[in-house]
Amino acid sequence: MSSSELGREWWRGAAIYQIYPRSFADSNGDGVGDLAGITAHLDHVASLGVDAVWLSPFFPSPMKDFGYDVSDYRGVDPLFGTLADFDALVARAHALGLKVIVDQVYAHTSDKHDWFAESRRDRTNARQDWYVWADAKADGTPPNNWQSVFGGPGWTWDARRGQYYMHNFLSSQPQLNVHEAAVQDALLDVARFWLDRGVDGFRLDAISCAMVDPALRDNPARPPTNSRRTRPFDFQFHIHSQSHPDIPLFLERVRALTDTYPGRFTVAEVGGPNVELEMQAFTQGDHRLNTAYGFNFLYAKALTPALVREVLERWPDTPGTGWPSWAFENHDAPRAVSRWAPPGHEEAFGRMKMLLLMALRGNIFLYQGEELGLTQVDIPFDRLRDPEAIANWPLTLGRDGARTPMPWVAGEAGLGFSTVEPWLPFGPDHAALAVARQERDGASMLALTRRLLAMRKANAALVTGAIRFVEATETVLAFERESGGQRLLCVFNFAAEAREWLPEDADSWRVVEQVGEVEQWRLGPFAGVIAERPA
Template identity: 55%
Template sequence: MTEQKTPAEPILDRDWWRGAVIYQIYPRSFQDHNGDGIGDLVGITERLDYVADLGVDAIWLSPFFTSPMRDFGYDVSNYRDVDPLFGTIGDFDRLVEKAHALKLKVIIDQVISHCSDKHPWFAESRLNRTNDKRDWFVWADPKPDGTPPNNWLSIFGGSAWTWDSRRMQYYMHNFLASQPDLNFHNPAVQDAQLDNMRFWLERGIDGFRLDTVNFYFHSLGLESNPVVKPEDFNASTAPAVNPYNFQEHLYDKSQPENAVFMERIRALLDEYGAKTSVGEIGDSQHQLEVMSQYTSGTDRLHMAYTFDYLGGEFSAEHFRKAIDLTERDAPGGWICLAFSNHDVVRHISRWATHGQQDEFTRLACTMLLSMRGSVCLYQGEELGLTEAELAFEDLVDPYGIEFWPQFKGRDGCRTPMVWQTQSPMGGFTTATRAWLPVPADHMTKAVDRQDKDQGSVLAHYRAMLAFRRAHPALIRGSIETLDAPVGVLAFLRDGEGERLYCAFNMTEQPVTVPVPAGFDLTASDAPGIDYQPQQGALSLAPFGAYIGIVR
């Protein structure tokens, strides 16, 4: 009798996230299923085939939890339920089930540094100074003259302290006054938030994007922050018009205890196998140092999401410096790269100010998917969407309303996804009005117009994603920047038995790039590149690129 063999268990790839491409979905703006003008979970589920066809590895869902929506879901009032605007917990479970059937991992936002002032925890904490939640938030007595305890500022404008007449104390909030900061120096707070994360792990999610991950702890001494030195001024975390930039944030965030707490998060994730974490680091003066602390080794975060590429200038000098500093200062860490997200001006509008928008858009895609790290693509980026120009009366973002008109806020990058050119609302909703306007110029870039066009931006993203998957050196290989003419970014990707030479002309003029000595380059099969080196040099068109195998 022949012995029957038990089928082998599939090998669990705990490093699936390393080099993965993650597609960020902003639930309010992706697809409205029920016709109320606001996107929802059922709508997302209906569009997952489109996301899978792009060739990405995972989706990241911005918050969908119960919330009064003062900050559109980043003010959570119930960490364990879905806001009725977005659907039900059953809708979420079905979304995860379909995503997994399509071989897409699911990463969800976790906003645990602060919550809504409508959360039961804060409602109890503010009652008096003797209740069970009395020290679950950051409370402080006023100075003798009644002013706040120090000079800490809110990113959303004004003091980071708001007076509460019940406790006769100030409470801290790094963002809106309706977003009180939790006190992570209290172990009970840590336990409660880790337990909330466990709730979603039990539902089968594959990881967390941790919002404002370096804001969890503050200095217990409540020291005032020093003034930032002029040479260190950096407006990457907040817009230049925001006085938040005038301080060096030594005491209100990025404290040593924060890195230790990352170990508790990692230990929780490791209980569930092949899960991942990516932390958003908002620290313009110290972000690489913080990234190194949070991601080095195997007992803290898997990845860090910094503002190196969400701000700054589009130049070879800026990008080479960012790559070199990351490799030097965080050699054991892993970066998550992004050019656009739900908080910043879309990168095409931010950088393509020269009129050669189509060429720039393709180059930006090729560059992003060639650099070392994991990659986040923001919904609509693959269509070449630009920042929407909205009137003041259309704004709903409190950040933009506060700093208008010099800073117009985040609504311009959050407008609805466009699916159908001829539909009044771009196929996003059947309602006559969406929560934000659908820009007329976005309609010409809708999915149905680009879907079958092999020369479209969408086609280029699909082709470049396929090219990345076909070249392991681009996924997990090392990176080394190389000398090149002014305006050209060049680097070598090396790993998994292949070496790729990558060169990008980031200027409006054609340029000749000498091939490095000893490099025998092949003809390139990268999307949009149909030539090979001639006589030891590359001739790159304006915003042209070359990626070729080094023999």
């Protein structure tokens, strides 16, 4: 069913597939994925039935944070190819009916960026205020108590200027001063560059960190907790080092620009404790971003009916509230089946989780390999690449275990990802989950994902309909989705034992889709069902 038939913008209710370029497909035999590798495998992505691909950063970078430390916003790192390779990727995606979303990192740059090289030179240059600079205290210590996400103070001394510069992440990722109109103008010019190359939208990375308190006030301390805190960052409420109330005003400028290119789409990544408030502020009305997603599920230790209900009910279907997006997995979070499934139940849980994701109100994001049921990989210390994992090992799980290469062909060296040793190792069970192997199995997780995406797209109630929760016990979740004359009932068993849950007028519902064993509303372990009541 097309977007026009649904009477909606293409992005509303869309399914978006995230590609982490380093780990998708290696076309030149260096052990690292690249743009040409992505282009060669876009048929796989299109076959899933998703609407768009989101590409994590591929821009020139020293790769200290694997591309999120950008040294040139308008190019392609040689590791990934060339601008011509990017253009070919966009052309192939569009030919397959796929939109292309690219990351934009507006909170910081690499310390190797030309902007920072000029800004740090002295205090009188044209870009002197493009980054967050501050004098030392009288005793030479940093200007305030802000801490960085990856450990240690959020300030680094620079002898050239005789000042500290601020960074929310690595010291090699200096904080942009997005309060400055000239910085905003430069970032909008970057966006225009990629829009002119044919991209269909942007994912704005860590946008909550784009502005800090100009007065540089200390962050308040968090109260003591029984849980162990592994980073100084965890000892503070970050009310002054991020989440400034002027960020939405900058986002209005971003939206005004993208609106001059018909059909373009914007989504914000939002982290932190006040995620819903910021997500809704960033997407309020029709003059800010189209949607936003947070880490409600990505960092949740358990997936429960109560959590799903609590999170979704914060997004009522009322005018001006904004439109949410949801992800169970991405490149920053451990694989969901490894986080949430009881040992021995990974496959059944993964299927139920996939059906649940398809039934949520909002956009949905699938992370590469999620359609295969990939599990988290335990990376040995000597193979770690993630700076956060290395700094806090072994107490921080880190991100490498979810960034391992895609397994394409079980019988080939490098599992079809590369002809040489890849930059990160495969999981011991990943060969058995390879794409080619699942292609031959009509009952595979891959086949199920395609079927469920087709089912979601064919039912307007799932794409854009309202949601109403009926039940959320310790183990059973039930809610309805409704649009126009269509009414769907979605019921899920979160337990490893069978559960029975009877709706009103149980005999009047017709099953549309199910995973696991479902017999007369008796749901087997990790089973789920979507049913329709005929009009």
